[in-house]
Amino acid sequence: MEWNMRRSRRLWGAAAVVTTLSLVLTACGGGSSSSGSAGEVDPNGTFTVYGTEPQNTLIPSNTNELGGSKAVDAMFAELVGFKGDNAQPFNEMAESITTPDSKVYDIKIKQGWKFHDGTEVKAKNFVDAWNYGAYAPNGQINTDFYSNIQGYSDVHPEDKNAKPATDKMSGLVVKGDYEFQVTLNAPFSVFETKIGYTAFAPLPDVFFKDPKAFADHPIGNGPMKFVSRTPNTDIKLTRFDDYKGQDKVKFKDLNIKIYASQETAYQDLLSNKLDFIETLPPSALAGSKYKTDLKDNLVTGHLLGISTIAIPYYVPGYDNLNLRKAISMAIDRTQITKTVMNDTYVPADGYISQGIPGYRPGVCEFCKFDPAQAKTLFAQSGFKGKLTIASNADGGRKEPLVAACNSIKNVLGVECDFVPATDFGQWRSIVTGHKLTGMGRSDWSADYPSIEDFLNPIYKTGASSNDSVYSNPAVDKLLEQADATADKDAAVKIYQQAEDLVAKDLPSIPVWDEKGVAAKSKHTKTVGLDFRRRADYSSVEVTK
Amino acid sequence: MIRYVLRRLLQLIPVFFGATFLIYTLVWAVPGDPFSGKCGQTACPQAYIDLMTQKFHLNDNLIVQYFKYLGSLLTGDWGETFNGNSVGELIGNAYPITLRLALIAVLIEAVIGLTAGVLTGLRGKGFLDNLVLVSTTFLISLPVFVTAIVLQIVLGTELGIIDTSVSDNPGFGELIVPGIALGSLSMAYIARLTRTSIAENRHADYIRTAIAKGQPRSRVVGVHLLRNSVIPVLTFLGTDLGALMGGAIVTEGVFNINGLGGLIFRGIQNRESATVTGVVVLLVLVYLLMSLIVDLLYAVLDPRIRYD
Numbered sequence: 001m002e003w004n005m006r007r008s009r010r011l012w013g014a015a016a017v018v019t020t021l022s023l024v025l026t027a028c029g030g031g032s033s034s035s036g037s038a039g040e041v042d043p044n045g046t047f048t049v050y051g052t053e054p055q056n057t058l059i060p061s062n063t064n065e066l067g068g069s070k071a072v073d074a075m076f077a078e079l080v081g082f083k084g085d086n087a088q089p090f091n092e093m094a095e096s097i098t099t100p101d102s103k104v105y106d107i108k109i110k111q112g113w114k115f116h117d118g119t120e121v122k123a124k125n126f127v128d129a130w131n132y133g134a135y136a137p138n139g140q141i142n143t144d145f146y147s148n149i150q151g152y153s154d155v156h157p158e159d160k161n162a163k164p165a166t167d168k169m170s171g172l173v174v175k176g177d178y179e180f181q182v183t184l185n186a187p188f189s190v191f192e193t194k195i196g197y198t199a200f201a202p203l204p205d206v207f208f209k210d211p212k213a214f215a216d217h218p219i220g221n222g223p224m225k226f227v228s229r230t231p232n233t234d235i236k237l238t239r240f241d242d243y244k245g246q247d248k249v250k251f252k253d254l255n256i257k258i259y260a261s262q263e264t265a266y267q268d269l270l271s272n273k274l275d276f277i278e279t280l281p282p283s284a285l286a287g288s289k290y291k292t293d294l295k296d297n298l299v300t301g302h303l304l305g306i307s308t309i310a311i312p313y314y315v316p317g318y319d320n321l322n323l324r325k326a327i328s329m330a331i332d333r334t335q336i337t338k339t340v341m342n343d344t345y346v347p348a349d350g351y352i353s354q355g356i357p358g359y360r361p362g363v364c365e366f367c368k369f370d371p372a373q374a375k376t377l378f379a380q381s382g383f384k385g386k387l388t389i390a391s392n393a394d395g396g397r398k399e400p401l402v403a404a405c406n407s408i409k410n411v412l413g414v415e416c417d418f419v420p421a422t423d424f425g426q427w428r429s430i431v432t433g434h435k436l437t438g439m440g441r442s443d444w445s446a447d448y449p450s451i452e453d454f455l456n457p458i459y460k461t462g463a464s465s466n467d468s469v470y471s472n473p474a475v476d477k478l479l480e481q482a483d484a485t486a487d488k489d490a491a492v493k494i495y496q497q498a499e500d501l502v503a504k505d506l507p508s509i510p511v512w513d514e515k516g517v518a519a520k521s522k523h524t525k526t527v528g529l530d531f532r533r534r535a536d537y538s539s540v541e542v543t544k
Numbered sequence: 545m546i547r548y549v550l551r552r553l554l555q556l557i558p559v560f561f562g563a564t565f566l567i568y569t570l571v572w573a574v575p576g577d578p579f580s581g582k583c584g585q586t587a588c589p590q591a592y593i594d595l596m597t598q599k600f601h602l603n604d605n606l607i608v609q610y611f612k613y614l615g616s617l618l619t620g621d622w623g624e625t626f627n628g629n630s631v632g633e634l635i636g637n638a639y640p641i642t643l644r645l646a647l648i649a650v651l652i653e654a655v656i657g658l659t660a661g662v663l664t665g666l667r668g669k670g671f672l673d674n675l676v677l678v679s680t681t682f683l684i685s686l687p688v689f690v691t692a693i694v695l696q697i698v699l700g701t702e703l704g705i706i707d708t709s710v711s712d713n714p715g716f717g718e719l720i721v722p723g724i725a726l727g728s729l730s731m732a733y734i735a736r737l738t739r740t741s742i743a744e745n746r747h748a749d750y751i752r753t754a755i756a757k758g759q760p761r762s763r764v765v766g767v768h769l770l771r772n773s774v775i776p777v778l779t780f781l782g783t784d785l786g787a788l789m790g791g792a793i794v795t796e797g798v799f800n801i802n803g804l805g806g807l808i809f810r811g812i813q814n815r816e817s818a819t820v821t822g823v824v825v826l827l828v829l830v831y832l833l834m835s836l837i838v839d840l841l842y843a844v845l846d847p848r849i850r851y852d
Contacts (some may be wrong), residue, residue, distance in 0.1 A: 139595025231629040267708040363790030464586040
């Protein structure tokens with residue numbers, strides 16, 4: 001029951017609700033929306049979505065998982081939003097973002113936007129919010145997102161015992177009510193996309209007076225405002241009629257209903273008590289039962305994420321390129337995605353999710369199923385002993401990995417076992433503590449839609465999610481070079497070169513890419529699934 | 545009698561301390577870092593871990609932590625969950641719902657179980673006896689979650705008679721089906737227990753005497769037979785109410801009832817000592833009070849039992 005909310009911050013971390021009205025129309029034809037119900041659209045209807053209890057307080061800089069972000073992202077609007085199947089960035093609250101060198105950004109914001117308490121959104125609301133999120137004593141979960149702003153190390157020293165010298169980053173300068181300037185530590189061309197992430201939302205002045213009280217009754221600048229919250233039961237939001245953004249909602253009340261069990265939520269959906277669930281329980285996926293259960297009410301999208309199996313370099317015997325290649329070529333991805341995962345995933349062929357600008361098919365040349373070649377390479381590797389793949393076993397994590405193990409076993413004739421961890425928390429403590437004794441599941445979902453977000457956090461030396469403890473100076477150098485390249489297309493090309501190098505080293509094996517299969521009730525006329533696995537609220541139409 | 549009750553109530557105090565300490569130790573001993581899974585595929589920022597560690601006194605040793613917890617508990621503060629909810633409030637929300645559910649389950653157990661038990665016990669072998677025997681065997685062999693899910697899917701999704709999940713603050717009506725699922729197992733036990741007890745006592749000397757005295761059958765059964773036969777059943781019912789209050793995790797999960805079971809489950813999963821200890825303390829107290837009430841009822845039912 002817990003897996004989908006804890007599975008990955010990357011899955012849920014992200015920006016505000018983003019699709020524009022015009023885009024909703026195109027999205028309907030683009031496969032991310034589903035329609036099919038008759039009945040008149042009710043602009044004052046209620047939309048009830050499946051929810052899980054937020055893991056942290058409802059503040060943008062402290063929310064990184066789906067349970068909380070379902071509410072937080074509807075309540076806040078960032079400078080940049082993302083729209084469409086490929087999550088194209090567009091200026092949401094930003095009037096303009098200009099930079100001469102990708103290091104100093106001049107940001108002008110739109111005038112006349114209001115917080116839900118009636119105060120106007122000004123440049124200082126952004127600066128204050130970012131400073132709050134970065135300041136070490138505030139202990140905010142998303143603090144790393146501000147780390148490339150100049151002066152971050154002054155408010156958040158590396159040494160945990162050191163006292164921060166100040167609570168304001170020198171790289172943030174308010175230039176007026178509607179303009180501020182951001183200076184980064186080093187050029188970073190993806191910054192314009194990155195500020196679409198939830199953590200970069202503005203906070204009203206009232207927040208800073210009493211953050212604790214604010215968390216119980218958040219006030220944002222987004223399309224929906226807070227009404228009430230009962231822990232473990234529901235979070236209720238309602239439409240903010242003064243909202244100026246493109247992603248206004250076309251229903252009135254949003255009810256995020258918290259469930260202990262996905263299965264129950266699914267039964268509620270089938271009996272039209274619940275309007276949307278963004279993930280289907282294993283029992284519905286088994287034997288593709290969901291297809292007959294849901295028919296027209298199936299909603300598909302494309303999640304920007306990638307599933308890989310990490311092969312840690314620190315495990316004895318695993319630092320062996322031939323072994324890596326042999327394992328990768330021994331996994332029959334097509335067969336497993338079809339029979340075990342019931343078409344909810346597609347085989348992966350690279351390190352970047354399909355749909356991200358810069359994605360190229362077939363980057364991972366060793367990701368093709370080739371038993372003969374795999375056997376030869378395995379013989380050359382000289383590996384002796386048993387292979388293992390570890391992961392938390394809940395929420396349908398186990399079955400595909402057991403299948404992968406069987407595929408490896410059948411092709412290479414080597415023992416392969418799935419090693420379960422009790423829960424996601426224990427699993428992550430094994431990985432981050434570098435205590436894996438074999439391979440491990442390593443899934444990633446984008447915080448913001450950029451090729452950079454698929455490389456820097458995972459394959460750079462010492463990166464926060466570098467589960468394999470991979471280190472290649474050439475990759476590091478290319479990534480730094482790409483970060484500093486102002487021209488976006490040129491930057492993407494350099495990121496691709498880095499990806500090519502990673503694909504040669506195989507620090508982790510790309511296995512599958514999740515499509516995203518959701519379900520809606522018959523009362524819901526249209527709803528899209530966004531790239532972070534949430535209902536795209538702006539596309540929702542409910543019937544009477 | 546009053547002295548007995550007082551003594552029993554005083555016994556609650558050491559049990560309270562012992563139980564809280566044990567539970568606190570157990571939750572504390574659950575391996576793993578409570579914050580390791582909080583930040584998805586990346587490690588949590590150190591500043592966040594430091595703040596939470598300090599806030600929840602996780603760096604102190606067990607004894608200090610426990611006394612800090614106890615100190616705030618005595619001032620009426622049940623503590624906080626990691627996501628900033630007040631545990632007292634959570635329990636306050638969940639407790640009435642669980643109590644309602646448990647009462648319904650016990651009521652269903654008592655009424656149906658006792659009736660079936662008395663009828664079969666009195667009549668002895670026959671069609672009814674076989675029917676009860678088969679159906680109770682069936683119920684006993686079914687795990688609660690099977691019963692619950694079958695009821696939910698058949699009555700809810702397929703037939704549409706009930707809602708597949710209950711509302712935010714369910715009333716007694718909504719809880720009847722979950723109550724049946726929850727109580728089904730114990731209901732079967734009670735039917736059997738009652739049947740055996742009645743069948744045994746039916747041939748007891750005092751029943752023969754009562755019949756010989758020429759008392760009407762209804763009085764023999766209602767007063768003499770039932771009153772004496774019901775003692776083991778009552779023990780079972782009393783402890784069952786306690787068990788149901790904490791053991792409803794599965795049923796609560798299936799029907800999405802926001803009760804104590806789910807609260808304790810989430811608490812263990814998140815390694816939140818405050819939540820788990822809070823709920824368990826409550827359950828321990830309920831258990832103790834229930835057993836006290838049951839003991840007192842013995843005296844009412846059986847004049848041979850005296851507490852002095």
